Amino acid sequence: MKKRNTRLKISLLSSLMFFIVLKSNAQAISGVVLSSGEGVPFVSIAIKNGEGVLSDENGRFNLPLGREGEYWVYFTAVGFEKKAIKFNLKLNEVLETEIILVSNVSVLNEVVVTGTMKESTVSQSPAPIQVLHPTFFKSNPTPSVFEAIGMVNGVRPQINCNVCSTGDIHINGMEGPYTMVLIDGMPIVSSLSTVYGLMGIPNSMVERIEVMKGPASTLYGSEAVGGLINILTKNPSNSPRFSVDVSSNTYLENAVDASYAFSKNQIANLFTANYFGLNKRWDINADNFTDLPTIQRVSIFNKATLGKINPLNVALRYIDENRFGGEMQWSPENRGGNEVYGESIYTDRLEVLAKYSLPLANEKVNLQFSYNKHDQNSVYGDVSYTASQQVVFGQAVWDKVINDKNDALFGAAFRSTLYDDNTVATVTDENVNAPSLIFLPGVFVQNETTFNNRLKLLSGLRADFNSKHGFIFSPRLNLKYAMGNEATFRFSLGNGYRVVNVFSEDHAALTGARQILIEPNLLPEQSYNANLDFQKFWLRDNGYIEIQLNAFYTYFENKIIADYDVDPELIVYGNLNGYGVSRGLAANSSFSFKSETKLDLGITLVEVYNENNGVKADQIQTPKATSNYAISQRIPRWNLTIDFTGNLTSPMRLPTVPAYGDTRSEYSPWFSISNLQFRKKWTNGVELYCGVKNLFNYLPIDPIFRPDAPFSEEFDPSYNYAPLQSRKFFTGLRYNLR
Secondary structure (H helix, E strand, O other): OOOOOHHHHHHHHHHHOOOOOOOOOOEEEEEEEEEOOEEOOOOEEEEOOOOEEEOOOOOEEEEEEOOOEEEEEEEEEOOEEEEEEEEEEOOOOEEEEEEEOOEOHHHOOOEEOOOOOOOEEOOOOOOOOEEEOHHHHOOOOOOOHHHHHHHOOOEEEEEOOOOOOOEEEEEOOEOHHHEEEEEOOEEEEOHHHHOOHHHHOOHHHEEEEEEEEOOOHHHHOOOOOOEEEEEEEOOHHHOOOEEEEEEEEOOOOEEEEEEEEEEEOOEEEEEEEEEEEEOOOOOOOOOOEOOOOEEEEEEEEEEEEEOOOOOEEEEEEEEEEEEEEEEOOOOHHHOOOOOOOEEEEEEEEEEEEEEEEOOOOOOEEEEEEEEEEEEEEEEEOOEEEEEEEEEEEEEEEEEEEOOOOEEEEEEEEEEEEEEEEOOHHHEOOOOOEOOEEEEEEEEEEEEEEEOOOOEEEEEEEEEEEEOOOEEEEEEEEEEEEEOOOOEEEEEEEEEEEEOOOHHHHOHHHOOOOOEEEEOOOOOOEEEEEEEEEEEEEEEEOOEEEEEEEEEEEEEEEOOEEEEOOOOOOEEEEEEOOEEEEEEEEEEEEEEEEOOOEEEEEEEEEEEEEEEEOOEEEEOOOOOOEEEEEEEEEEEOOOOEEEEEEEEEEOOOEOOOOHHHOOOOOOEOOOEEEEEEEEEEEOOOOEEEEEEEEOOOOOOOOOOOEOOOOOOOOOOEOOOOOOOOOOOEEEEEEEEEEO
16 A cells, blocks of 8 residues: 655645745734625725735735835725725834725626736626635535535536546536636646546635636637636635634535634745545445545645735645545455455645746736646556656746737746656557656737727737647637626637547546557647627616626537447547537526525536537537526524525436446436535634535436446446435534634
């Protein structure tokens, strides 16, 4: 069994984060942002051309400043009019203030960065961005971002194996490899790390999540075909001094999220630690296979901000996970053997991120750097898969205002990916191990042209050079037209280009008993994408209403698919002799009333298919219709909130093996998973929550084919369309100390 010295690694990570302590003056503006007597959470508070902070859940904030003197401070938040106030600070003065914001939903001034790689607001961004805060996810508590993101309409976590529960994230019906996941704007989660790494991102490190559906290859690289998820980590200077979230449920899944933050002189630091554990083996459906994998996962995250003006931000994250799924009688002595079937995965991952703004008087130039190393030691029955991936990324971005109508962005990026495993993917024809090393330098440029207060055009072009496949060009066009203060049209065009590693992206290549056949000389995939978006707000005396409609279309050339139908004993990977299409419609609505009632409702209709050799087939595990709903009612008298959340999923095509007598339906049934929660909050920072998940106790039938013969060619655990968890009750406790 693999041995890892976790304690030593944690010590090294902690030591690296405390290597600078500088002395400086301690001017600051501190206070609370209120509206109608209530604290306003997540208000953006910033000085002109400088750093900013967000208010906490109670509206409190602390804005450190590097010198005494005069400052204009800007306060912006979703649903409130923007406010600018001039402050005069004396040397070492900490000024206490109370800010009153006026409600105005139509302004939509929340700051976002994902759509244009520069600070903008939701209303002004040419690309449609959905912003999600931790308060949104609290209505259905989960141990990681992977489960939490499923509350977003059109974004669906997909479990790909009923034994080890590996998964990916689908956006608008497009499979996980077409979704780019960023941390603080950098491509940290990709390729090998998408298999299990997504489940290791705890909610405690997240300040907000920005979701962009549609092409983003011009700024973020050719892999951002279906869309991207940008996970923005907490600001150390604005985080609670101490916070903890402890939860458990009737499946005996236990989770602990804890964080500690401090500021001293010119350094602000945030340290978070997360533990998730499930030790008990469950077999509710009595097929002698675990319904859920047992998991022991530790994740730590440390972020430091060094300096007040043009600060250096440095972050480190480490994940260690031990996961098992398989036959109930499996023991570690059976690992890799052919007597008792088990899937055992050890994951070891390290990430380093850094960001710095150059101290230039009249220019805004940002530097970014990241490094991640992902090691996976795993067995799937008697098949061993050992892989290692290292990714180095660097980027320089120059944000240049040309004139009052043109705002440009120039950038240069470099990424190298070193990948090695024990499969045929890294073996030459002479049977010699040959790790894959890909260099990907690139340059990009975009310009945002504002014709008037209604019409805005964003155009861009990116050129990357892939050391194995040559030049890659990714153009982009976004058009925004505001019909007024409360209605906006957005139209976008773009393309993508993607190189596939089937072993790191498709779990089916490793599990089950089918043999893998990869056609020679696979061509990179190319895609062309168009999106049309309409957004409108209505402000009423008793609340507000938001409606968003979206139509999308993506066309694929050279799409690489896994063919399950050509031979029941094979999975054949090859380029389509034809084309692929993903198209659909989505609708989102949000209602918020002064009666403390909030309703979010979304529906997505998609058709995703491939036409190969003139035969049209629906994409595996892609429902044609999904719906998400969340209803929250706050009772101020008791400071109690009741949340009812869930989803509705239409039939989807599933992998079956009729050649071996598989009589299961090729399509899943309609099903719904609903959750109910009660939250009680006290003024001392304590919050108690409890509830039930899968309220109506829905369970899929026969998720594994031939569980009695796991080492035979008939065994197949990929028939997944719903969670293998029956009704479960949960409870938890949160505490925040400012």
